[in-house]
Amino acid sequence: MRLYLIRHAESTNNALGTISEEMYETHRTYDPELTDIGKEQAQLVGAFIAEYTQAGVSSDRVALEPFGFTHLYVSPMKRTLDTAKPIAEALDIAPQVWTDIHEIGGLFTAEIDENGEEIITGYPGLTRTEIADQYPTYQLPDTVTDAGWWGADRGKETPAEFVSRAVTVALALRQRIYTDDRIALVAHGAFIDALLKALFNQSPSHPNQLYYGHYNTGITRIDYEKWSGDPSDRLYIRYMNNVTHLPVDLRTR
Numbered sequence: 001m002r003l004y005l006i007r008h009a010e011s012t013n014n015a016l017g018t019i020s021e022e023m024y025e026t027h028r029t030y031d032p033e034l035t036d037i038g039k040e041q042a043q044l045v046g047a048f049i050a051e052y053t054q055a056g057v058s059s060d061r062v063a064l065e066p067f068g069f070t071h072l073y074v075s076p077m078k079r080t081l082d083t084a085k086p087i088a089e090a091l092d093i094a095p096q097v098w099t100d101i102h103e104i105g106g107l108f109t110a111e112i113d114e115n116g117e118e119i120i121t122g123y124p125g126l127t128r129t130e131i132a133d134q135y136p137t138y139q140l141p142d143t144v145t146d147a148g149w150w151g152a153d154r155g156k157e158t159p160a161e162f163v164s165r166a167v168t169v170a171l172a173l174r175q176r177i178y179t180d181d182r183i184a185l186v187a188h189g190a191f192i193d194a195l196l197k198a199l200f201n202q203s204p205s206h207p208n209q210l211y212y213g214h215y216n217t218g219i220t221r222i223d224y225e226k227w228s229g230d231p232s233d234r235l236y237i238r239y240m241n242n243v244t245h246l247p248v249d250l251r252t253r
């Protein structure tokens with residue numbers, strides 16, 4: 001099995017973070033759209049993956065084996081749904097929404113009241129009908145309903161729930177290591193970090209201690225293989241955070 005992890009293109013929340021932390025906290029939205037830069041990044045990563053899906057293609061930029069995705073999974077958040085669209089169109093593949101690969105916390109906003117207490121508000125997210133209308137080729141699981149996929153009553157996911165979810169996804173992927181699948185996940189920065197730690201059997205750690213950072217639309221490839229003469233499985237990190245498809249002025253975090 002080959003696994004490709006692709007971070008979404010620049011969102012409006014990402015752009016706020018480049019201005020100031022205060023601006024991010026006060027103007028952050030629970031399910032942001034892509035910026036104009038993000039839309040350009042999404043088109044570029046789609047074209048790049050399409051180019052390297054053709055066998056025998058060559059380029060001066062980097063030597064890569066063809067991608068050839070057999071499965072394209074995407075988080076149900078807007079920024080990932082929109083990032084996956086050019087990839088899906090370029091490859092003529094139907095993306096499959098996987099709710100478990102959403103970003104840390106879920107869909108929420110946080111405010112501080114007059115007593116200094118944090119007030120969390122949860123949001124349902126796009127409904128099944130809305131996703132079907134806006135992304136008609138996407139395949140939806142039963143966890144996406146006409147009431148949304150997150151649920152206002154869920155509020156904000158706890159750190160323990162987040163880590164558990166990343167481990168659950170890692171275990172699901174491990175079940176497919178003996179297949180010839182080439183699986184791509186279009187997901188989020190913090191989730192990709194947590195998933196990599198789960199895949200590497202590393203303990204969760206604070207981002208200040210260890211963080212597998214990805215630029216917007218950065219690509220990581222990991223191979224699972226059965227090692228000859230060894231009963232264990234071997235994981236190969238082929239490359240991480242590949243952004244050769246982006247000119248320098250479009251490399252954002």
